[in-house]
Amino acid sequence: MVGRPLRPNKSSDPTVKKGTWSAEEDQKLTAYIRRYGIWNWAHMPNPAGLARTGKSCRLRWMNYLRPNIRHGNITKEEEDLIIKLQQLLGNKWAAIAARLPGRTDNEIKNYWNTRLKKRVGYKNKLQIPIACDIKVKPNHNNGSSHPYACLPTIDTPKLEAGIGSQYEIPTMSENSFCTSYGVQYDDKTSENSWYSPCSVTEEEERLREQFLALRDIEIEENFCGMYMHSGATDPALVCMQQELVYHSGSCQDFIMDLWGK
DNA sequence: AATCAGACCAACCGCTATGCC
DNA sequence: TGGCATAGCGGTTGGTCTGAT
Structure with a gap:
């Protein structure tokens, strides 16, 4: 040949x-x-x-x-931002670097791999809304797949979920602005308390602001894309949008903003 | 002083995305 | 539409530095 x-x-x-x-x-x-x-x-x-x-x-x-490159001496503020952005965006070093003037993706990647990764670890990983973090239970009464997903309680266990279930909806969980979702049956007999207030600390609020600033370019696409690939159909999406129950103003705004587009 | 291990970081490599023909 | 060239990204490598023994 x-x-x-x-x-x-x-x-x-x-x-x-x-x-x-x-x-x-x-x-x-x-x-x-x-x-x-x-x-x-x-x-x-x-x-x-x-x-x-x-x-x-x-x-x-x-x-x-290239001009305007800053070398070394990553400040505490920059470090904090890298940590948060990494939690929000994952290893999108270029995207992270774009938010740190004068820093390069390579530098941030190195800094993360050599100093921050071990320190931050995976425990505190902030989970951005994705389609597989929560399993919404179907309605007992009529077999409807319309769940009420609600704002979290601290004690709400994170539910195991496989990818692809039609009962999965996006959520945030531990260390997120709202710790996780509780899930409520239509007949409101859930073992998960969904009436607990979602308290938002100053830090969470700050994170939220960062998150909102980023969502247009990263989160929304992932969020919607992953949802759509979770096996859910459009009607279900609409249904859940309508039926999500919120008990906290800021969390409500935040989540509505995510769902809104 | 010599050696070693770990930390750090510049640079490379492989892959994907994009644009052009 | 397919193929190629180029740009860009993220993972990995390997050299250098530094501190401990």
């Missing part, structure tokens, strides 16, 4: 330099970009006088050389 000749593999090309960038290389790349701008990373190294791949040049520029 005669195939196409393989494209030259630059990563194994001995003429391509790898490893730490020298000050001279930095200077060449910076000077070139200042003069000609960024037009094509792949074609840039040669005219810039660099024996690097375009990819390497891009990375060096993006992570180190």
Whole structure:
């Protein structure tokens, strides 16, 4: 069989330099970009006088050389924000970095992996609303699949749920703004108290603000997308939207905002 | 002073998304 | 519509630094 000749593999090309960038290389790349701008990373190294791949040049520029980059000394505020954003967005380092002026995704990723991951761990993982955190029980009386999902109580156990059940609806849980949902049968005989108030602390409120600020670009899509992939149908979604019962103003606003779009 | 282990971080690699032809 | 080139992202690697023994 005669195939196409393989494209030259630059990563194994001995003429391509790898490893730490020298000050001279930095200077060449910076000077070139200042003069000609960024037009094509792949074609840039040669005219810039660099024996690097375009990819390497891009990375060096993006992570180190470009203007307004801040190195080191991540502040407590930045650290807190990284933790919260990671909890909200997951390992979306670019998205997180976009909210920390002067910081790069690589730097934040490194910082997380080397310092924060162990400290924060998974225990405190904030669970953004997804479609598999809660199992809504069907109506005993008429077999309806219209549950009343309600705001949480601290003691409400997080219900096990498999993905794909039509009885699953989005929720938040421990460490979230509202600790978790209680679930109420239509006949209101649930063992879960759903009349307990949802107290929102200052910290939770702050988180909520961050969350709301982020939802347009990340959360809403995940939320709706995951819901729609959970096996639920549109009518069920509408039904639950209508039938969710809220007992706290701020939580209500928050959740309504999520559901609203 | 030498050695070792762990922390840190720059850079690489592989993959996906996007745009263009 | 498919293929290719490029950009961008996230996981991983490997070199360097630092502190403990």
